[in-house]
Amino acid sequence: MxxxxxxxxxxxxxxxxxxxxxxxxxxxxxxxxxxxxxxxxxxxxxxxxxxxxxxxxxxxxxxxxxxxxxxxxxxxxxxxxxxxxxxxxxxxxxxxxxxxxxxxxxxxxxxxxxxxxxxxxxxxxxxxxxxxxxxxxxxxxxxxxxxxxxxxxxxxxxxxxxxxxxxxxxxxxxxxxxxxxxxxxxxxxxxxxxxxxxxxxxxxxxxxxxxxxxxKPQELIKNVLESFVFEIKGKISTDNYKSYVYEDKTFIFTPSKELLLSKLKLFGIEPSAIRETTLDDLFLYLTGEKI
The missing domain is CATH 3.40.50.300 (P-loop containing nucleotide triphosphate hydrolases)
Structure with missing residues (x-):
């Protein structure tokens, strides 16, 4: 009802x-x-x-x-x-x-x-x-x-x-x-x-x-983005990965931590953090604004 x-x-x-x-x-x-x-x-x-x-x-x-x-x-x-x-x-x-x-x-x-x-x-x-x-x-x-x-x-x-x-x-x-x-x-x-x-x-x-x-919260994250996010200082090219830039950091979303990590290492790029994607990430990705 x-x-x-x-x-x-x-x-x-x-x-x-x-x-x-x-x-x-x-x-x-x-x-x-x-x-x-x-x-x-x-x-x-x-x-x-x-x-x-x-x-x-x-x-x-x-x-x-x-x-x-x-x-x-x-x-x-x-x-x-x-x-x-x-x-x-x-x-x-x-x-x-x-x-x-x-x-x-x-x-x-x-x-x-x-x-x-x-x-x-x-x-x-x-x-x-x-x-x-x-x-x-x-x-x-x-x-x-x-x-x-x-x-x-x-x-x-x-x-x-x-x-x-x-x-x-x-x-x-x-x-x-x-x-x-x-x-x-x-x-x-x-x-x-x-x-x-x-x-x-x-x-x-x-x-x-x-x-x-x-x-549903977790379904939205899964459907719009990916399960994990890499935080990288500065602005970098992200190829076909979904990403956004905020406060001079690049946030890259991926279903596989290992695959993206190996790609970044080829270019000598070290992420400052690797974590699960949150609703904050989703809102920022969609609006470019932080709550």
Whole structure:
């Protein structure tokens, strides 16, 4: 079942084309990572999907319903925005209950569900703490709890782990994987390639408003490039090998380390590094830019 279908989505901000004919789909229980640099269009896309902005053209269907009638699908969507939009002047539990009531839950159910989720994620000790007194990582967790209050089937996370230390990031990863086991579909934006590679069933590279490539992470590397990359100082001729030049280094891709190494030795060329090809390499190869 398609949870979301995006067709030919285009968005302008005055004369700037923020999204340019973007199309993709997501199935039930899948995790999709939108990868791109700042200003690439990732946040604009999540805002349109979650009903906070409108496209100039194109179509989005969520659970078969057009987002033009967003009221029919909003209760199935949970959103964690990049900005901290919790109320800083009240405590954690009050934030969650107020949000639940705004989503249509009665006060009794709202409190019960809020307490249950806080306990599930080890956050119940913060329930009476004012938001302003919490660390950045804890605030992000509270925002995730808030997004789950309506038992959404589609979770949208905009840079959920940006600025968090590695241990907190891994906690977020564990939560997302656990939700996948419950058939919750997730779209998350990131510029951390290792995060996308670890979590995502599918990735989509977005650059300058265009979706330039999408698919399963390791299949994309295999289909577009090769398994290994040689780093060589300076610019050299690479014959028929796929390659790119970045910061006065040549990166050459090959399926066979031994064959390329023997060819380079004939010309007295010694690679500075030999390693497996990564998503960073793929993005650089396609765009000439680094995230």
């Amino acid at each position: 398609s949870v979301i279908q995006v067709e030919s989505l285009t968005k302008y901000y005055k004369n700037l084309k923020a999204l340019d004919n973007v199309s993709f789909s997501l199935e039930e229980g899948q995790i999709l990572s939108l990868i791109g640099p700042n200003g690439s269009g990732k946040t604009t896309l999540t805002k349109i999907i979650s009903g906070f902005s409108q496209a100039n053209s194109g179509e989005i269907k969520i659970f078969g319903k057009s987002v033009d009638d967003f009221k029919k699908v909003k209760d199935k969507i949970g959103l964690v925005s990049q900005e901290n939009n919790l109320d800083q002047d009240i405590n954690v539990l009050e934030n969650l209950i107020i949000h639940s009531e705004l989503c249509g839950l009665n006060a009794k159910i709202a409190k019960k569900r809020s307490l249950a989720l806080l306990q599930k994620f080890g956050l119940d000790k913060y329930k009476h703490e004012d938001i302003r007194n919490l660390s950045g990582g804890t605030k992000r967790k509270i925002m995730l709890v808030r997004a789950l209050l309506t038992n959404p089937k589609l979770l949208i996370l905009d840079e959920p782990t940006i600025g968090l230390d590695p241990s907190i990031r891994r906690q977020f990863w564990d939560i997302i994987i656990n939700l996948k086991s419950q058939n919750v579909s997730t779209i998350f934006t990131t510029h951390y390639m290792e995060e996308a590679n670890f979590l995502a069933d599918k990735i989509a590279f977005i650059n300058k408003g265009k979706l330039i490539l999408s698919g």
